[in-house]
Amino acid sequence: xxxxxxxxxxxxxxxxxxxxxxxxxxxxxxxxxxxxxxxxxxxxxxxxxxxxxxxxxxxxxxxxxxxxxxxxxxxxxxxxxxxxxxxxxxxxxxxxxxxxxxxxxxxxxxxxxxxxxxxxxxxxxxxxxxxxxxxxxxxxxxxxxxxxxxxxxxxxxxxxxxxxxxxxxxxxxxxxxxxxxxxxxx
Amino acid sequence: xxxxxxxxxxxxxxxxxxxxxxxxxxxxxxxxxxxxxxxxxxxxxxxxxxxxxxxxxxxxxxxxxxxxxxxxx
Numbered sequence: 001x002x003x004x005x006x007x008x009x010x011x012x013x014x015x016x017x018x019x020x021x022x023x024x025x026x027x028x029x030x031x032x033x034x035x036x037x038x039x040x041x042x043x044x045x046x047x048x049x050x051x052x053x054x055x056x057x058x059x060x061x062x063x064x065x066x067x068x069x070x071x072x073x074x075x076x077x078x079x080x081x082x083x084x085x086x087x088x089x090x091x092x093x094x095x096x097x098x099x100x101x102x103x104x105x106x107x108x109x110x111x112x113x114x115x116x117x118x119x120x121x122x123x124x125x126x127x128x129x130x131x132x133x134x135x136x137x138x139x140x141x142x143x144x145x146x147x148x149x150x151x152x153x154x155x156x157x158x159x160x161x162x163x164x165x166x167x168x169x170x171x172x173x174x175x176x177x178x179x180x181x182x183x184x185x186x
Numbered sequence: 187x188x189x190x191x192x193x194x195x196x197x198x199x200x201x202x203x204x205x206x207x208x209x210x211x212x213x214x215x216x217x218x219x220x221x222x223x224x225x226x227x228x229x230x231x232x233x234x235x236x237x238x239x240x241x242x243x244x245x246x247x248x249x250x251x252x253x254x255x256x257x258x259x
Contacts, residue, residue: 017227017231024226024230037238125227125228152211152215152216161218
């Protein structure tokens with residue numbers, strides 16, 4: 001499928017996902033675009049280091065996240081302020097009607113610690129295995145599992161999704177996705 | 187002197203911490219969360235890419251490929 005593409009062309013095909021990953025990490029599209037741009041340059045100039053046949057998306061995501069954490073360390077104070085603003089804005093929001101709205105979900109997601117957001121996007125949304133995510137993040141598989149559990153648990157608390165009561169779903173696409181997955185074992 | 191908690195008893199604080207860190211959300215909750223994560227991700231993924239990426243890629247295509255320390259091309 002994509003294996004036949006030259007690496008430079010395959011790189012372009014991963015840009016939408018790379019940008020989505022960057023947005024989930026930075027929570028800011030302008031910053032995300034800067035990070036993607038840096039990642040494109042780094043990947044392009046190091047394309048000879050990419051091993052054909054391996055997972056280019058994982059390679060690109062790894063370059064981007066390493067760049068993100070490096071920048072974050074440099075601007076730790078500013079990032080802390082941004083975190084505070086987002087948390088406060090969520091707290092001001094009136095209680096929703098119990099239905100799972102996507103915008104509410106996004107706001108809740110944005111309040112999670114960056115490590116949990118990263119893990120949930122990798123294993124929950126992008127389909128990477130726990131092993132792949134652990135390798136990409138440079139941590140143990142148990143750490144990834146723990147981050148995913150804590151992130152999902154926190155989201156369920158913020159969205160008031162109960163373990164006991166019935167879960168209300170907003171729309172058909174969500175119900176369809178959940179229904180299609182309900183037969184799978186984890 | 188401070189009394190130690192007997193070996194066969196677990197301190198309530200430890201129980202709380204233990205259960206908090208090891209409790210997995212139910213399968214139903216996990217699926218609902220993941221379905222919404224995928225929606226958030228695919229929504230961002232479907233956005234149009236900024237033009238500056240295209241400009242950058244055009245520039246990169248024009249530049250000669252990097253040499254790799256005398257190794258084969």
